[in-house]
Amino acid sequence: xxxxxxxxxxxxxxxxxxxxxxxxxxGSAFIAIMFGFYLASTGAAGPMNELTTxxxxxxxxx
Numbered sequence: 001x002x003x004x005x006x007x008x009x010x011x012x013x014x015x016x017x018x019x020x021x022x023x024x025x026x027g028s029a030f031i032a033i034m035f036g037f038y039l040a041s042t043g044a045a046g047p048m049n050e051l052t053t054x055x056x057x058x059x060x061x062x
Contacts, residue, residue: 008042011035 011034018028039045 008035008038011038 011031015028015031015035018031039048
């Protein structure tokens with residue numbers, strides 16, 4: 001579990017720097033995909049799914 005959390009933090013940090021520097025390419029896409037996969041395996045997956053569902057429902061009610 002500690003390895004997964006540290007990889008999530010590492011990929012998230014790299015992704016933030018890539019987005020801030022507007023460096024968009026295959027490397028950024030790979031980092032974003034890996035961040036998503038590792039984030040899905042943490043405890044944050046449930047709340048993220050609930051937040052996404054609430055957002056989609058709110059847009060649907062407009």
